[in-house]
Amino acid sequence: MKAITKLWKYYLYDTKLVHKFLSLLVVLLLIEIIVSNFYIRNNAAKLLTKEVRTTSKQFVEQYVDNIEYKLMKFRTLLNSMNSNDKIKEVFSLPNPDMDDYEAVDAEVRQILNNQFPYGLYDLALYPLTGSSESRSIFIRPLDKENGTWKEQFENRYFDHYFMHTEGSYNTELLSILKPIYSTDGSRITCMIKLSLFPEKVFKAMKGVDGNYSHQLFIIDNRGNYIYGQTFSEMDEYLHFVRDKYDIIYNGYPVEDYPGKEGIYLTSSNSASGFRAVYYFAYASSLESIDNLNRTLTTGILILLFITITAGFILSISVNKRFVIVLDKIKEVSRGNLKIEPSRLGNDEIGIFDTSFTQMVGQVSQLIEKNYVMEMKKKDAEFMALQAQINPHFLFNSLEIINSLIEVEKYDTACEVNARLSALLRYSINHNSSGIVTLAEEINYMNNYVYIQSIRFGSKFTFHTDIDESCLDCHIIKLVFQPFIENSIKHGFNGIPSGGSIFFCVKAGEKDLLITIADNGKGMETSEFEKLSAKLEKDDFDDFQDQNESIGILNIHYRLKLKFGAAYHLTITTKEGEGMRTELIIPRI
Template sequence: MLRRLNGHLKWKLFYRITFVSIIPIVVFGFFLYRYLQDQTNDKYNDYTQRLVQQITSNLDSNMQELDKIITPVYYSDELTDLLMGTGKFDYFSNYKLLTGVFYNSIYSRNSIYDLELFNLQGDRVIAVNGSLTTGKEAEEEWFRDTLAQKGERHIFLERVAREGREDFVVSMSRAIYDLNAFTIIGVIRVNENQREIKQNLLDVQMDYDSDVAVLTDGGELVYSSNSELVDSRSLDGLMEDVAGATGSVSDNRAMLNGSPYLLAMRESPYSGFKVVLLTPESEVLKESDRVKNYFSYFLVIYLLTTLGIALGLAHHISKPIVQIRGKMKSVEQENFDVRAEVRGTDEIAQLSKGFNQMVKQIDSLIHEKYAMKLHKREAELKVLQNQINPHFLNNSLSSIIGLLQSGGAPQSGANDAAIRMIASLSHIFRYNLDTHEQTVRLADELGNAKHYLALQQIRFDDRLDCRFEIEEGCLDCEALKMSLQPLIENAIIHGVEPKRGTGEVLIYARKRDSFLIVGIADNGAGMAEERLAEINELLQTGAEEQRSLADREAGVFNVNARVQLLYGDEYGLSLRSNEETGEGVVAELQLPFKPSRSVSASPTRQH
């Protein structure tokens, strides 16, 4: 089935039009999708760079605000005197003054958890909302790290307990120097509530459903917008991914809670904290998936439209060609009346016009050839018919001369016999000279045969016995003119004449299926079966070169040729041995059983 479709012009055109139409859009769609994918990645990269920069900026601003709380008292003489313990009166005065400053700093910002001042031994000198300390702050890691910073800011994450609960605070501490001796005399620390950081950090616009995590430079979790996603238990794995993370989306991926996330990181130059942006990969790819779905819908619609257009074009182009092909098949069946109806001025229309002209010329040539063939057949029939006359005329005249030269008296009847022969001969020639028709009624042909037999009976001096057996309905059938006389002559000359004693010739006509069978049987010398088979083969094949070798049976071949020229090869003559008498030959003429169109001038009476 597929091979048959592939061989059809319509489907060939359909495949090619579809291929030419779809391949460009598929290639274009591929590059368009790649371009949109790159655009999506660039958009996300820009988004992450902007967002982490904004969050980092907010974080730095928050740390700078903490620094502003420390800075006003950092360089005050009262702070130095208080830590140095210079004068009792001055100590209380300075304590009171600094405590007021600390209170003002705390209550000006809700996010400040507490503010503390420690001496070099780690004892807390001033504490506003201060939580309970261990009393051994000098031994704490944060205290030692602050001293090691030598006056630089030290920002860290600390766990504190207050009112029965544990909180995390972001602390900033600095070592305090005696500016005269340039030695460390204490430490100041401000703590900010971790829960208050969210308000400052996340005051940004997010285009994606992203989460933010803030880590210290040591890897401690300062803040997480999604505690279920990022907590202290997932920090180890997250830190490995953050270690090489940048703002690019293409290379930074992490698996969190079994789902892929894209990472972007920026480190604060002020605090050293790392701001990590985590965006679900599905969120980033959502836009590209949407574009891909839109393009898929477009491609399906385009494909269906293209298939419909391609099928329509293929049908439109192939329809006239298929029509011409159908007309050609009719011409192959010898139907030359067909014409292709294709209108237009294109190449197919020109092909249709050329086809019609060709069929018209072929039809004209065939009719001309057919007419020439008919004329040739008529000419051949006349030639064959004329070939009979010399043989018959020679035999008849010889018999008449023989009668007239017999020397008998008039009473002997020789003259009467000669007169009857001349009358019969005159009838036969008059019958033969009427050449306006090739066929006659069988009754007329039998009448002519009877005149011929009358001549032969006189010639053989009553040694010839003739009989007719004609079935009812056969007399009015069509028969070939002058077809029986040569066969009767052949039976007499080659059958009866060589035989001693009385010869017999039987002429019969009967219907067999759709054929008229006219036979001439004799009881003469007969013929060998091999010779009969040879002659029948020659009659069927019609080999001209073999006919020239059979001069003895010239009349048989002439009659057979005339019948086949007029009616066709399925009709004609055949010879066989006479099985009824056991001797002689039967010549049967097979003609179509149909009524004759000829009208007999004088009906011949059957004897």
């Protein structure tokens, strides 16, 4: 245990940073190899089930839909013949002659020309009246037929597809019988037998891999094998279906049957009474998983080799440049601020080296000039004050957006979001001096007023009178917003509507006069006296904890720091008659 602890401490504190990351990456890749092999091998059955159910189920349903689409064409053909008036008229005659039968042939040819379906083997009409010797192209005597399909006719198995053999070669056919009724509909006068090539109807579809899948077979609605490939344990599956389901009705789901060597997936949909069954062998899936496992392991090992090689080369380069940077830091720690810049590239090390060299040079210059240190102190105080303004405003803005969301005004919320984004972008995108044009500050103020007007509705209106010649003049950031916020929050508190805020900018010869006034409640005499006393103080720390007036106090002190004696603030207020603030700043 001590050896492990010692090795761990050596890794944390004594190895180089690049070596730390490289060794950690190697360990993670090795762990990935071990975990992936263990997981795949020990969860193959679950992975197989998931793969089969997600990729094969949809495939077998599409296959059944494809079969139904093909069979629907043949049903359409039979319906066309069954409803043809000429054909019904001829077979309703007691003794039709050859001319009549030739007229029927012509009608059948016309129907076939219009909708000849793919996969048709034979089409025959068997009259049940008239001469038994009559024959034409499509009309044949029933008593001359001796195929097994006649059992279906004797059982009146109409309008259902069935499998049978026919001819001297015992050709397997898929057939359907359709009766033709007399013109008055009182009796059957003829029977249509339509036979198809089952391999055309049940042709395999392309699987997810792009190849034709032959792992399919067809059963009927009683669980009998009809057509297709045969697989191991098929008899057990068929017994399972027949025992569990007497008749499989259309749309009724059939449970998946997991055998010892494979899984059988039965379609939910039925194609004219037929169900498709997809057989997935465990062996092929396990082989695929093993291949995937080997490929994954090989790929990770190759990646590991490339990583170690690249990391070793990178380590040499990084370490060499780090030594140069560390030597510079050691020189500075000894008091030597005269260091030369190095060309170490444009990556993080190069940027750090350049920044460090520039920083040392700047520090050296600041040390040589004492008055710069005083300016630095002043700027630090200024930035500290500005940092207090931004969180204060952000809190209030988020409160507005929260109110919009609560009332579900989503279109307005989008506009408010855009304006808030502009406000935040404005508050962080300027340089550390915090100086902006009056036009930029007014735009910021307008965005803020818009957000507040959405929140408070008709509680107040906003009016401006701005001398456009002043728009290019400069001012510090975030000046007007606290005064407007004070009018809304305190001046209009308890006032449901009718409030007005007036914003005015006038130009003097050397100064700008900025006026912000409202017709709100004003301040109580005691509160105004307290605020006036705070504004007279020179040290901001004396009133830094005064939360009620922190916004106005911040603005006052920031303007005082920036413009000195050229800046003046005048606030006049009377309880019940509103508040008026006048700012005088230099016109620069």
